[in-house]
Amino acid sequence: xxPDYYLYLSAILFTIGATGVLVxxxxxxxxxxxxxxxxxxxLTLVTFARVNGNLDGQIIAFFVMVVAAAEVVVGLAIIMSxxxxxxxxxxxxxxxxxx
Amino acid sequence: MTPAKALPLAAxxxxxxxxxxxxxxxxxxxxxxxxVLLLGGRRTNAWGHLLGCATPIASFVIGLVMxxxxxxxxxxxxxxxxxxxxxxxxxxxxHANANLLFDPLSSVFVLLITGVGSLIHIYSIGYMExxxxxxxxxxxxxxxxxxxxxxxLADNYLLLYVGWEGVGLASYLLIGxxxxxxxxxxxxxxxxLVNRVGDLGLSFAVMLMFATFGTxxxxxxxxxAPHAASGTVTALGxxxxxAACGKSAQVPLQSWLLDAMEGPTPVSALIHAATMVTAGxxxxxxxxxxxxVSVDARTAVEIVGAVTLIVGAIIGCAYDDIKKVLAASxxxxxxxxxxxxxxxxxxxxxxxxxLLTHGFFKANMFLGAGSxxxxxxxxxxxxxxxxxxxxxxxxxxxxxxxxxxIIGFPxxxxxxxxxxxxxxxxxxxxxEGWILGLVALLGAGLTAFYMSRLMIMTFLGNRxxxxxxxxxxxxxxMTVPMTVLAVGSLLAGFLLVLGASLQHYLTxxxxxxxxxxAHTMAPAxxxxxxxxxxAGGVAAAWWLVYxxxxxxxxxxxxxxxxxxxxxxxxxxxxxxxxFMRPGAYLTRALVFFDGRGVDGVVNxxxxxxxxxxxxxxxxxxxxARSYALSxxxxxxxxSAALFVVxxx
Numbered sequence: 001x002x003p004d005y006y007l008y009l010s011a012i013l014f015t016i017g018a019t020g021v022l023v024x025x026x027x028x029x030x031x032x033x034x035x036x037x038x039x040x041x042x043l044t045l046v047t048f049a050r051v052n053g054n055l056d057g058q059i060i061a062f063f064v065m066v067v068a069a070a071e072v073v074v075g076l077a078i079i080m081s082x083x084x085x086x087x088x089x090x091x092x093x094x095x096x097x098x099x
Numbered sequence: 100m101t102p103a104k105a106l107p108l109a110a111x112x113x114x115x116x117x118x119x120x121x122x123x124x125x126x127x128x129x130x131x132x133x134x135v136l137l138l139g140g141r142r143t144n145a146w147g148h149l150l151g152c153a154t155p156i157a158s159f160v161i162g163l164v165m166x167x168x169x170x171x172x173x174x175x176x177x178x179x180x181x182x183x184x185x186x187x188x189x190x191x192x193x194h195a196n197a198n199l200l201f202d203p204l205s206s207v208f209v210l211l212i213t214g215v216g217s218l219i220h221i222y223s224i225g226y227m228e229x230x231x232x233x234x235x236x237x238x239x240x241x242x243x244x245x246x247x248x249x250x251x252l253a254d255n256y257l258l259l260y261v262g263w264e265g266v267g268l269a270s271y272l273l274i275g276x277x278x279x280x281x282x283x284x285x286x287x288x289x290x291x292l293v294n295r296v297g298d299l300g301l302s303f304a305v306m307l308m309f310a311t312f313g314t315x316x317x318x319x320x321x322x323x324a325p326h327a328a329s330g331t332v333t334a335l336g337x338x339x340x341x342a343a344c345g346k347s348a349q350v351p352l353q354s355w356l357l358d359a360m361e362g363p364t365p366v367s368a369l370i371h372a373a374t375m376v377t378a379g380x381x382x383x384x385x386x387x388x389x390x391x392v393s394v395d396a397r398t399a400v401e402i403v404g405a406v407t408l409i410v411g412a413i414i415g416c417a418y419d420d421i422k423k424v425l426a427a428s429x430x431x432x433x434x435x436x437x438x439x440x441x442x443x444x445x446x447x448x449x450x451x452x453x454l455l456t457h458g459f460f461k462a463n464m465f466l467g468a469g470s471x472x473x474x475x476x477x478x479x480x481x482x483x484x485x486x487x488x489x490x491x492x493x494x495x496x497x498x499x500x501x502x503x504x505i506i507g508f509p510x511x512x513x514x515x516x517x518x519x520x521x522x523x524x525x526x527x528x529x530x531e532g533w534i535l536g537l538v539a540l541l542g543a544g545l546t547a548f549y550m551s552r553l554m555i556m557t558f559l560g561n562r563x564x565x566x567x568x569x570x571x572x573x574x575x576x577m578t579v580p581m582t583v584l585a586v587g588s589l590l591a592g593f594l595l596v597l598g599a600s601l602q603h604y605l606t607x608x609x610x611x612x613x614x615x616x617a618h619t620m621a622p623a624x625x626x627x628x629x630x631x632x633x634a635g636g637v638a639a640a641w642w643l644v645y646x647x648x649x650x651x652x653x654x655x656x657x658x659x660x661x662x663x664x665x666x667x668x669x670x671x672x673x674x675x676x677x678f679m680r681p682g683a684y685l686t687r688a689l690v691f692f693d694g695r696g697v698d699g700v701v702n703x704x705x706x707x708x709x710x711x712x713x714x715x716x717x718x719x720x721x722x723a724r725s726y727a728l729s730x731x732x733x734x735x736x737x738s739a740a741l742f743v744v745x746x747x
Contacts, residue, residue, distance in 0.1 A: 019726050030724075091723045098721030 006047040013040035027089040031072075038068050043096045104460045111607075112200070112318065115182035121161050122182045122199045125209060126252060128154040128161075129245035134236030144234050146228075152220045155244050159213035166206050170604075178203055178607050181254055200254030200317065204608035207451065207601075208251035208381060211458045215373045216244050218580035222466055225576035226473060234328070236276060236363065243269030247315075247374055250380060255316040256305045259382075261299060263346070273370060274362040284327035284356035293355040298343015301382075304338035307331070321627075323387035329393065336389050336396025337378045341377030341405065347433045349407045354670045356430055357414070361424040364469030367422060370430050372465050374459040378455050380436040384447045387609050390440075394694025397443050398439045401531075404437030405538045412545035412666055416552065417664030419653060420479045421468045424553050427667075428505065431542060432457045438539060439520045442527060447742060448602040449519045456512035456592045462503035463584035467498035468583050470577055471557060473569040481556040483565055483650050489559040490570045495558050500585035502554050506547040506594070507634050512592030518626055519596075525619040525742060540632055547636025555645045563651050630661040 013036055020033030042061040049057030083089050115122055132154040136147050143150070151605060169178050179202040188195035201209075220240060227233040246265025253259040269292075275287030300540055308315045311331050312323040343349065348356035359371050370376070384392060390397045409430030418424045439450030472479060474491060488495045504511035509516065520680070521543065525536030552589040564570065572578070602612040620628075653665075663669060718729075 018731060022724055022731070025724075095721030095725070099716045099719045 003047050003051050006043060010040045010043040010047065013037075013043065024094050025090045027082070027091050030091055031075055031079065035068060035072070038064055103448050112179050112181040112573070115180050115201070116198075117200060119180045122180070122201055123184055123250065125158045125213070126245055126248045128157050129241040129248070133238050133241035136241065137556050138232055138624045140337065141234075142218060146256035147234030148224050148237050151234075152217065152224065154241060155213050155220050157658065158244070158248065159210070159217050162206070165201060167330050167374045169201065169203065169206055182661055185433070187258075195257055195631060196255065196259055196316070198254040198316075199252040201252065202608050203605045204381075204389040204451070205251045207455060207605070211455055212244060212247050212374050215458055215462050215584070216240075216247075216369055218375075218583055219365050219369045219462060219466065222368075222469070222577050222580040225364075225574045226365055226469055226719040227363065227552065230363075232346060232624045233274075233490060236273075239269055239272045240366070240713055242370070243370060243375070247378070250378055254318075255314075256301075256308060256320070257315050259385075260301055260305055263378065265300065266370070266378065267291065267298065269348075270294070270359070270370050270375055273366040274359045276363055276366065277361070277491070279491055280361065280639060282358075284436075286355075286361040290355040290359050293352050297342045297352055297379075300338045300341030300345065300633040301635070304335055307335055311470050324388045325392050327392075332389055333393040333395045336386075336393045336454060337399055339382055339386050340396065341398055342347065343382050343400075343437070344403060347376050347379030347380075348384075348430050348562050348671075349379065349403050349433065349437060350410055353410065353430055354428050354667065354674055355406060356420075356707040357423050358419070362427050364422065364465060364472060367426070367436070368462045368465030371426060372461040376433060377431060377436065377458070380398045380433065380440055380450055381438070383440045384451055386686070387440075387447050389445070390595055391444050391610070392684040394443075397441050397746070398531075400437055400441030401443075401535060402436045404439070404441050405535055406434070407431065408438060409538060409545070410432030410434075410670075412542050413660075413664050414550065414667050417547040417558075417661050419481050419558060420551065421471065422465070422479055423530070424481070424533065424549060425465055425468060428546065429457075429461055431546065432461065432505070435517060435520050435539065435542065438535060442535075444610055445524045446520075447606045448595050448612055449516070449523055451605060451609070452592075452595050452601050453513075453593060455515035456504065456516045456588075459584055459591045460512055462533035463581060463588050464498055465492050465506070466577070466581045466584065467501065470494040470573040470581065471570075471689065473573050473577070475568050477566070477712065478565065478568065480650060481553065482653065483563055483568070484557045484607045484733045485560045485564070485649065486558070486562040491558075492659055493512040493571050493572055494581065494681065497578070497585035498558070499554070500588045503552050506550050506637070507543060507629065509630075510593055512588050515592035515596040517628055522622060522625055522631055525625065528619060536619070540629060543629055544632040544636040547633040548640045551640030552644050555640060556649055559646055560645065563649065573716075618646065 017033045017035075017037035017040060020036065021030050023035065024030050042064055045057040045061045047057075047062070049055060049061075079089060082094055084094060132150050136151060139147075169180070172178055179200065182199045184197040184199065184200070187197045207222050220237070224234075227236050228453055230236065246262050248262075250259055250262025250266060251263055251522055271287050274290050275284050278284045278287070305315050306321050312320055314320060314323075321689040324335075343353075344352045357375065360367055362371070384639060390400065398709065411427045411429070411434055415424050415431060417426035418427060419602060420446045436450040436453050436457070439446050439453060444451075471491065471494060473483065473488060474487075474494075475484065478484070485687065500511065504513040507514040517539075522538055523541040524539050525532050527535060599612070606612070618625075666672065687739060
């Protein structure tokens with residue numbers, strides 16, 4: 001099976017994720033889209049590791065997963081506390097930090 | 100510190116010892132009383148004028164004793180006594196010393212300043228009696244005496260400069276003594292500014308000396324001057340002349356002296372007639388080795404003297420203000436002195452002689468004018484005087500002595516000194532000698548005319564007093580100094596010329612007088628001619644002024660020359676159009692350039708940065724998704740750039 005298909009899939013997933021980040025207002029969905037982009041990148045890394053025949057890409061993919069897990073913890077905590085104080089999970093409502 | 104003995108002393112100078120070690124007291128005593136009177140405040144009011152008189156008199160006594168001590172030194176001993184006070188500016192191997200030099204030239208100045216100064220101080224007790232600020236007056240007068248003594252006693256140009264600025268300050272303070280009068284305040288400012296132009300000359304001269312010779316002591320500069328480049332020496336001479344022009348009110352810096360008459364009359368007598376304004380002549384006579392070398396600088400001095408002599412005399416003919424006539428006359432007489440010292444080796448002593456006799460008779464006449472004003476409710480317009488001879492006999496007779504002295508009536512003082520100047524000018528020979536001699540002769544005639552006019556308008560003729568004037572003779576304390584000065588006006592010239600005593604005495608300071616050479620015109624003939632011209636001037640005044648009653652209002656149908664003279668020959672107008680207006684335009688242009696140009700660039704840049712950042716700030720919307728979009732665009736741009744670079 002050609003590795004190209006994996007790369008196509010990865011590009012599609014990344015595009016869906018990026019579009020989601022830009023167009024959705026719900027913080028949870030935006031968050032999920034960020035995870036989608038991360039995993040699309042992971043897929044690319046693993047694919048190229050396979051193509052090149054070494055393990056570097058796979059190792060980086062593990063690192064990304066670890067960082068993503070940590071990020072999920074912090075991110076969800078922030079979203080929770082924003083929701084508690086504002087009764088809303090919309091990213092557009094939290095816009096006080098500006099000019 | 101370096102002990103005084105170890106200091107190298109210029110050749111020919113002797114260390115001050117004995118009575119000469121009191122030299123510093125001459126300067127210090129008036130300075131101390133000035134400090135007491137000016138800092139002591141109102142608690143010194145009661146006795147301030149007595150202290151103010153005591154210190155110049157004490158200085159005079161010390162000066163007199165030192166003068167006789169100097170005469171007592173016979174031919175073998177040097178008559179130049181140097182006293183080291185302290186090292187003023189010690190920098191490495193260079194020492195600017197505060198040294199005083201008592202030599203024949205400074206000794207006659209010390210006697211003139213303290214002698215005439217003491218008399219004028221005494222006179223001021225009476226003249227300023229009703230002034231609430233008499234103590235301050237005496238304090239500033241003492242400050243002047245102290246600074247003037249420092250000026251003439253300094254043994255180097257730097258210390259002379261200190262005295263020079265000191266008398267300028269005192270002159271400024273005293274012209275503006277009645278500073279509540281706007282005219283007095285403006286006159287003081289004008290005198291200060293015009294003097295500043297001259298002072299610039301002196302400071303440049305001191306710098307040039309230091310740069311060229313590495314010293315500014317008289318001895319050092321005079322020893323080096325004959326060997327220096329002629330251009331440098333001429334530049335020095337011209338710079339010193341500029342300084343002298345400012346201080347001595349010579350053309351082209353003459354305009355301040357007429358306005359300086361706003362000051363109290365004793366100030367006009369002491370500062371603006373007898374002493375300070377003659378400092379320029381002193382400077383040039385003192386710097387004679389420089390002028391001995393440079394003929395060009397000397398010619399410039401001659402020209403300045405001759406021009407001022409005539410300009411002052413013409414102005415004196417037209418003014419109705421008695422003090423301004425005397426001030427114009429002072430300008431003219433200092434012109435004579437300048438002419439004399441400009442004539443070069445041998446003639447310096449003649450200039451100094453006229454300076455001394457002028458100190459007597461002009462101070463005498465200023466005090467007389469003050470006495471007249473004292474009796475006439477401070478009226479200065481001579482058209483409001485007339486017939487004062489009967490009511491103020493002492494003033495009349497003392498003034499007459501000064502009058503006869505200034506027009507050169509034998510045997511009064513001016514006869515000897517002015518005659519000598521005319522003679523020396525003619526003896527110069529050639530076209531130069533004839534021109535200068537005839538100018539001096541013409542000046543003598545004009546002097547006779549304007550002084551006779553002043554006498555006639557003030558003391559003779561019909562009484563044109565204003566209704567509330569009740570003229571009376573001044574108190575004894577004012578008339579006694581006037582009498583002493585009148586005696587001086589009568590005798591000074593005769594004593595100084597007797598056996599050429601002054602010229603011999605001054606030889607160590609200003610060089611020997613020239614041998615009696617061939618005269619352009621026999622002295623007896625010249626004297627007769629001079630007297631004839633003077634008589635012509637007196638007759639003209641009698642014809643024009645005495646014959647018909649003097650109009651109380653200034654007549655308006657007069658010749659253009661009179662118009663010009665009434666405006667001091669457009670001196671102020673010239674200054675205004677040449678310097679003041681262009682200066683004002685330049686200032687305005689600079690202000691415009693600064694406001695619009697420099698400030699414009701700076702402010703414009705700040706506004707540009709502020710405005711731009713104000714707009715760019717708006718991109719910080721606070722919406723997380725817009726930041727995400729810009730990150731995406733950025734990432735795409737970076738990727739595209741990488742792609743292009745790789746593909747290229």
